[in-house]
Amino acid sequence: MSTATRLAHAARDRVEHPAQALTRWSLGQALPSTAIAARARRGDLQGQVIRATHDSQELPLELFARIREAGPFYRGHFALVTAHHAVVREVLSSPDVQAGIGLQDDRPIARLLGWAGRSAPMGPLSEPSLLVTEPPDHTRMRKLVTRVFTVRAVEGLRARTEQVAEELLDDLVREAPRTRRGGPVDLVDAYAAALPVTVICEILGVPLEERDVVRRFGTLAAPSLDLGLPLVRFRQVERTLREFDAWLRDHIEQVRRSPGQDLLSQLVAVRDDDGARLSDAELISTAGLVLAAGFETTVNLIGNATALLAEHPEQRAALVAGEVPWLRAVDEALRFDPPVLLTGRTAVRDTEIAGVPIRKGRVVTALLAAANRDPLVFTDPDTFDVRRENAGDHLAFSGGRHYCLGAALARMEGEVALRTLHERFGSLTLAPGARRRDTRILRGWARLPVELG
Numbered sequence: 320m321s322t323a324t325r326l327a328h329a330a331r332d333r334v335e336h337p338a339q340a341l342t343r344w345s346l347g348q349a350l351p352s353t354a355i356a357a358r359a360r361r362g363d364l365q366g367q368v369i370r371a372t373h374d375s376q377e378l379p380l381e382l383f384a385r386i387r388e389a390g391p392f393y394r395g396h397f398a399l400v401t402a403h404h405a406v407v408r409e410v411l412s413s414p415d416v417q418a419g420i421g422l423q424d425d426r427p428i429a430r431l432l433g434w435a436g437r438s439a440p441m442g443p444l445s446e447p448s449l450l451v452t453e454p455p456d457h458t459r460m461r462k463l464v465t466r467v468f469t470v471r472a473v474e475g476l477r478a479r480t481e482q483v484a485e486e487l488l489d490d491l492v493r494e495a496p497r498t499r500r501g502g503p504v505d506l507v508d509a510y511a512a513a514l515p516v517t518v519i520c521e522i523l524g525v526p527l528e529e530r531d532v533v534r535r536f537g538t539l540a541a542p543s544l545d546l547g548l549p550l551v552r553f554r555q556v557e558r559t560l561r562e563f564d565a566w567l568r569d570h571i572e573q574v575r576r577s578p579g580q581d582l583l584s585q586l587v588a589v590r591d592d593d594g595a596r597l598s599d600a601e602l603i604s605t606a607g608l609v610l611a612a613g614f615e616t617t618v619n620l621i622g623n624a625t626a627l628l629a630e631h632p633e634q635r636a637a638l639v640a641g642e643v644p645w646l647r648a649v650d651e652a653l654r655f656d657p658p659v660l661l662t663g664r665t666a667v668r669d670t671e672i673a674g675v676p677i678r679k680g681r682v683v684t685a686l687l688a689a690a691n692r693d694p695l696v697f698t699d700p701d702t703f704d705v706r707r708e709n710a711g712d713h714l715a716f717s718g719g720r721h722y723c724l725g726a727a728l729a730r731m732e733g734e735v736a737l738r739t740l741h742e743r744f745g746s747l748t749l750a751p752g753a754r755r756r757d758t759r760i761l762r763g764w765a766r767l768p769v770e771l772g
């Protein structure tokens with residue numbers, strides 16, 4: 320029996336005590352969100368930011384400004400929070416504050432959570448995901464995947480991405496005859512989601528007929544980054560993560576039997592050649608993260624940017640006329656309406672950042688979306704302006720050692736997606752019925768009906 324099959328069986332055989340899932344939900348979701356709500360009512364600004372993102376997908380700009388006014392860090396009840404561009408960058412590159420917001424103590428509640436977590440499904444925020452791994456393991460794992468996503472490697476994918484974009488637009492016109500008469504079409508479903516999912520599936524060697532399954536997994540599991548999920552939703556997310564895990568193990572097994580030229584085949588080969596370099600768990604986690612991160616965020620970039628350009632037709636016309644490079648619009652959309660709201664870190668030793676002492680174990684929240692509106696870096700930050708020369712200084716892809724591995728790919732896909740769409744449908748308008756996604760950390764449109772014109 321191969322290692323992957325053995326692992327798959329082990330995963331299936333792992334028996335979960337019924338109280339474990341309930342404990343995970345109570346301590347990891349219900350309790351923190353009740354505490355946050357209580358603190359928010361008593362004036363805690365971090366609690367209010369979290370509440371605000373639950374109530375609406377509009378960025379809470381006023382709260383961001385108040386947090387910024389409090390100094391380098393706002394001392395929230397749960398964390399030190401920063402909304403300053405320079406401080407966010409310093410936090411993200413500090414070796415003293417590391418990824419994750421785990422309980423690092425030995426209190427009974429931490430031990431209980433540890434017990435409950437033992438049977439949790441593997442997710443983007445559970446070890447050994449790159450997102451929560453630190454050097455030396457992080458350096459070793461990241462090195463293996465990085466070469467596929469360098470700017471040069473990504474440029475090699477541009478022609479194929481353009482072809483996919485054209486084909487999707489052809490399908491859109493062909494399969495929706497009403498479109499030709501100007502009837503609305505959901506741009507997210509037909510284009511913004513379909514493009515990145517096709518590209519990342521090709522990079523990972525996922526067969527054509529399985530792409531809808533992958534897309535479904537991604538959409539259902541995306542709330543796993545959020546806090547305060549109702550029990551039913553939490554159970555659905557965990558069920559989806561388990562299904563995704565089983566699917567991924569099967570897929571890896573197939574790739575092992577008949578390898579191709581794709582990234583996954585390369586990773587599997589690395590695993591099989593030299594077992595010490597990438598464990599099975601690391602292989603599965605990395606493949607899952609790249610697959611999910613590869614489209615769950617880029618769909619938001621394409622949707623958010625399309626909506627913003629439709630609201631600013633003069634700027635869109637300048638792009639179509641070639642007066643402004645499309646990449647600038649991609650960066651400005653990432654700055655103005657970033658697909659990832661924030662990220663968290665924990666101090667692993669006593670340290671000091673921006674002159675503020677930080678105790679070991681203190682959680683630090685970096686508000687990426689707020690850093691992108693820092694008036695010290697961006698003139699007139701609340702105005703969307705594709706002519707903004709330093710739009711690329713945004714922190715939408717985070718920073719430091721966890722800087723988004725797929726940034727070059729996402730920017731290329733964004734550029735191709737926006738250019739191809741608008742060169743064909745330059746007078747596209749938004750139609751009624753748009754709906755934002757109900758995820759909190761990931762921000763984008765669930766439905767974006769447009770008239771192609």
Ligand code: HEM
Nearest residue numbers: 449450612613616617620659662716717721723724725729
């Ligand atoms: C517009 C699209 C995207 C946005 C806004 C985005 C955003 C981010 C952010 C904010 C992080 C770091 C989180 C942290 O610091 O805690 C991250 C990490 C990551 N992203 Fe992306 N991402 C995008 C597209 C992609 C794509 C296309 C891929 C596919 C390869 C990808 C793969 C990853 C991976 C593997 C990591 C983990 C890196 C590490 O921890 O070392 N992302 N992304």
